[in-house]
Amino acid sequence: MQPFLNFLLLTLLFSPSLRAQKESGSPVDETPTRANSTDGLYISWREHIIDSPITSRVPFNGSDGLVIEDLDRDGFIDIVSVHESDATYDSAEHDPDFEESSLGHVRISFGSFDPKIWTSVTLAEGEIVSSPEDAAIRDLNGDGFLDILVAAENGHVVFFQNPGKDIRTRTWPSRIIPMTQERGSFLRVFAADFNGDGKPEIVSPNKGAQRPGPSDFSKSNPVSIFSISGNPLQSESWRETILGKYSIPQNSEPVDLDGDGDLDIIIGSRGEQRIAWFENISKEKLVFKEHAIGIVGTLVSGFNMEYLDVNKDGRLDIIAASNQGLVWIEQPSEIDSAWIPHLIGSFSPDSITGLELADINQDGLIDIMAGSYSRGSRLNEANASINDPLGRIGWFENKGLDKDWIRHDISRRKRGMFDKFIAQDIDGDGDTDFIGTRGNSAELDGVFWLEQVRSREPLRAFTPARQNDSRAMALPKDH
Numbered sequence: 001m002q003p004f005l006n007f008l009l010l011t012l013l014f015s016p017s018l019r020a021q022k023e024s025g026s027p028v029d030e031t032p033t034r035a036n037s038t039d040g041l042y043i044s045w046r047e048h049i050i051d052s053p054i055t056s057r058v059p060f061n062g063s064d065g066l067v068i069e070d071l072d073r074d075g076f077i078d079i080v081s082v083h084e085s086d087a088t089y090d091s092a093e094h095d096p097d098f099e100e101s102s103l104g105h106v107r108i109s110f111g112s113f114d115p116k117i118w119t120s121v122t123l124a125e126g127e128i129v130s131s132p133e134d135a136a137i138r139d140l141n142g143d144g145f146l147d148i149l150v151a152a153e154n155g156h157v158v159f160f161q162n163p164g165k166d167i168r169t170r171t172w173p174s175r176i177i178p179m180t181q182e183r184g185s186f187l188r189v190f191a192a193d194f195n196g197d198g199k200p201e202i203v204s205p206n207k208g209a210q211r212p213g214p215s216d217f218s219k220s221n222p223v224s225i226f227s228i229s230g231n232p233l234q235s236e237s238w239r240e241t242i243l244g245k246y247s248i249p250q251n252s253e254p255v256d257l258d259g260d261g262d263l264d265i266i267i268g269s270r271g272e273q274r275i276a277w278f279e280n281i282s283k284e285k286l287v288f289k290e291h292a293i294g295i296v297g298t299l300v301s302g303f304n305m306e307y308l309d310v311n312k313d314g315r316l317d318i319i320a321a322s323n324q325g326l327v328w329i330e331q332p333s334e335i336d337s338a339w340i341p342h343l344i345g346s347f348s349p350d351s352i353t354g355l356e357l358a359d360i361n362q363d364g365l366i367d368i369m370a371g372s373y374s375r376g377s378r379l380n381e382a383n384a385s386i387n388d389p390l391g392r393i394g395w396f397e398n399k400g401l402d403k404d405w406i407r408h409d410i411s412r413r414k415r416g417m418f419d420k421f422i423a424q425d426i427d428g429d430g431d432t433d434f435i436g437t438r439g440n441s442a443e444l445d446g447v448f449w450l451e452q453v454r455s456r457e458p459l460r461a462f463t464p465a466r467q468n469d470s471r472a473m474a475l476p477k478d479h
Contacts, residue, residue, distance in 0.1 A: 027472035028412040032458040041454035047465040051120040052446030060105035061445040063437040065134035066420040076111035082132035104129040130154035138191035151189035156180040179240040192254040202226040205249035220245035247271025268302015275302040298341040321352040356421035365398040371418025381414035391416020411462040415441035415470040
């Protein structure tokens with residue numbers, strides 16, 4: 001009997017499932033938090049659903065862009081979110097038989113006095129917002145009401161005009177920016193006043209094809225500024241200024257990189273694996289000068305970037321995902337000299353996409369919230385393993401210059417894409433929470449917020465909002 005028991009024990013111990021569990025430990029969600037605030041309390045996170053296909057009974061998924069403002073002027077923040085609504089689409093893999101979808105949803109979630117109560121409505125759906133990827137909010141017609149811009153990955157940039165009253169129920173008049181119609185694939189959109197005339201311009205990169213193939217990497221597509229003279233609802237009111245052309249450009253973010261008081265533009269090229277910036281050289285006209293950003297030993301495509309003077313030398317540095325991991329890229333004293341990357345940390349084997357800056361533990365140093373992009377099927381997670389790129393949320397604690405950053409993992413699941421976070425004290429308790437979008441997980445997609453929870457004893461790192469969710473996963477050994 002004893003030999004049989006010994007055999008059984010060895011069989012169980014070295015079975016694949018138990019071996020993986022032994023090597024990797026508990027799922028990230030269930031692991032007790034190690035993070036602390038300055039008051040000595042432990043920091044963990046609780047998820048709350050704001051908008052989802054299940055709660056709304058609206059068939060959207062593939063949630064991406066996210067922006068917030070008080071659209072209806074009731075004193076509470078509102079959330080504009082975009083959803084490509086195609087559970088089969090994968091922008092990182094070329095499929096010559098891929099048929100572009102005409103689906104898409106743009107949603108507005110109106111806030112209230114209670115952070116757990118939101119009223120969500122559909123602003124637009126279908127071809128006018130085909131595969132929407134990003135949104136921006138700005139008063140474009142000068143009537144005092146905030147309007148909305150949406151970048152549709154399958155075709156164009158569209159303007160939605162705030163009707164002013166009863167915006168939860170009234171139709172928002174719209175106009176596709178004419179120079180963008182049927183001209184490519186628009187991934188990001190930003191609105192800012194570049195020439196100081198009090199009127200915003202729109203800047204957007206055209207990546208060329210929604211699902212780029214090998215031939216698309218050899219093509220150059222424009223990053224453009226769109227200016228308005230007159231009524232934005234009229235096609236003739238729009239003008240285009242092309243800044244430059246790149247291989248699959250995927251960013252065009254306004255930021256005062258040189259610190260001279262006006263807004264420059266930073267672009268990212270997926271095809272070239274590099275970033276560059278356009279210096280704003282005119283106070284009155286839309287005139288820009290292109291500069292390369294040469295980074296020593298690091299490739300950066302610049303899909304999501306954040307900006308912070310990390311070393312407090314008075315110059316703005318760049319935080320981005322690279323081939324090395326998450327890095328901060330030090331701006332040199334001469335801006336056209338070589339920029340130096342410094343490793344913050346890694347999400348390996350997961351791929352960092354979303355970034356947001358905030359002082360999470362209230363120690364006076366800016367930390368980084370990060371999310372990753374799961375690969376594989378959005379509908380079926382059976383083949384996803386612990387070593388695959390999965391959907392993770394975590395944050396990097398800034399310990400000060402010349403000290404290593406500390407990574408705190410929050411959640412890791414087989415399905416999930418977290419490429420947008422906004423820092424906001426949602427519940428008004430004095431600490432930083434985060435609003436985010438989740439994609440790549442079909443019916444589990446949508447908009448959520450992460451409540452920062454502080455406790456005297458360490459709690460599990462993450463408490464999900466759903467009982468039935470994508471499977472929670474551990475990290476591979478030594479990660």
